[in-house]
Amino acid sequence: MAKKDIKKALRDFWYGKPHSAEEGGRRLGDLHEEKTHLYKHREWRGVKDTLYYFYMIWLYNYIFMVKDVMVMGGPLNFAKGVWRYRWVGQTYLPVLHWFDRGLEGMRGEAMKASAWHYRAMVSTTIRQFQRMFAADTRLHGGKQNELYKHTIAHNETVWGGVFYPWDGEITNVPLEMIPYFVTCHVNSHTVLNYIDAVQSIGLPGDPCPMCQAEAGIFVLDDVPDYAPAVVTCNEACDASVSTSTLQDWFFDKPLFSLPMPMQFDDPLVKKYCAREIEELWKFVEQQYGIPFSWDKLVRKLEQQNELQRFEWEKWEVDAKTSYYPINGVAQALYRIYQTQYGDWEIWHVTDRKVRRIMEKCVSKKINTFPQTRHRVIAWSCAPLYYSNWCTWAYNCWGLNVVINMDSLMFDMEIRTDSYEHALEDMAQYHLWAPMRRMAVGGMKHMFELWEYMEKFNCDMVAMYDQLQCKGVQGLHGLFEDEFRDRNIKAFWIPHALPDSRTVSRAEIRSLINDYMTTVMHEEPLDPSLLDFDDSMTW
């Protein structure tokens, strides 16, 4: 072996192979089996990063997945839950594969910070399903235990913050967040059964597949009975309203509907929404006999504001520098999870860790995504079964998704100086629900894209095209016109939220590949990632 080759082999061993084909290339596509996309062997990221990945991501998370189960609800409840509910059994073990998909090819500080976001989501997920199982009458011989009496169930699109006044006394657990939303990211096959189930009783295939899946878990009786009352809402669209009807039929227990007005810019509507929140508070008091606490509400809102202020700091670094250490998928999932669920200790712990990493990146001027060719903003609702497409896009093409629509949705602090101000801002926050403000909230808000694109210094748009979303579909042509008029480079990602059968991952990649070669006339950084079959992967 020539001296030059030995040097290169040593360098590759110590630092990992370089990213681009021009530099010798790491060829990430060669690491996987066809179809299942399982690793033939794990990725060598250099000595430091491989060790970090093994100990601080892979092993650490496996250990904590066991520890969290032991601490939050215990192994018996977990075992019963795994036995009874297919969504947890099918998704618990592939969790680390979900990490691998989202963090593939990443190095250094970006890998670390992104992994901490994943870790927080896993912990919160375990806490929620363990609470479900611990309170579930079905797993406890029909008995309504104390945990059951102190848990409230709600639609996953109801902001958890509306329950802050009962912090420590009533635990809110979203109905579909874990059984459908989270599992879909981890194992995309699980959800298909639920979609089929609801269609098998006569539902046509055209309503939003997210709502179909939410309804399907009820049709298959795959939802724990863990709370005496339910809060539902009309977010994000008509199908969600209808899902509530179906849920009411299956649950047959006190249910409060918390509608979100569509015309949320109208101040009259905001007053109406505030009144609805107050009505919800009365409902909770009546159902649980526990009084509303203003002090708890203020304390939790202030803690949430703290999370929001750090998010703004992150955005500042993200928008103005190349030192931002969080990849597109971690940014999107963590932010939507955190803002939707509301304040929780794990978010603060994670933010402290990420702050340290980010400050290090800024002070040492570490270019966290050095192969960035384009700064991309992702707009509209993402495919749940391929949320990690942006990791692939960076590895293959150097497309760095720096920010996305869901992250930007709750761009506000909530005032706590008076009851009126808090309520007014809570109504506003509630009205800016996921998929609402910038997805179906009217053209003005959907076109906030241009402002954020400028603010985050982006030169390209990844435009999601949810094929069954009648809201966004109506503006498809207008976006096309605007892209042309403004001379913006944009590619479309068609998908059907959780249903990977409508547009496959391979098809999404193929569309991006076509755009990058035929419109941008660029060569891939890693040609091994251009075309591969991962149709059977989780």
Next chain:
Amino acid sequence: MKTRKPDRKKEFRCRVVLAGSENDDPEFTKLIESCGARVVCDRYCYGSMESRQIIHIPEGEDPLLAIARHYLETSNCPRFMPQDEMRARKRRIAELAKEYKADGVIIASNKFCEYWSYERVIDTVILRRDFGLPVCSIEKEYINSASGQLRTRFQAFVESVEIKQIQEEGK
């Protein structure tokens, strides 16, 4: 036997309540009736049950406000989601069937109406299970173009209602 006159042939073989998405196509009702089912009542979003009600205008009140309130209070569109209203909608169809002496219910949802897509599915189960009503559940285009398939569905439904009646008479 010689003096016995044959039974008078029934004009219709059964009576049905028609419920579902907005429908302004009289041909659809005609199609159902041509299959032997008399539509005794229609409960569309703006069918005869919802639309032919008096709008009360309290003295001194703006008529526009009265109309707005009337729509909000009387509409049975499935977009209304408070629990009492969701449940009242089911009861209302059953009450209409009883009031108009209907033998069954036809629930029709227009393609792409998400509210009625779900409502129809749930009604189909609940009206049978909780109220014992035979239900024909169909999804149709806004323009009634699939009349051949629909005709078959309605004929089969009418036949099944008749069989049910014969079975009940035989008990």
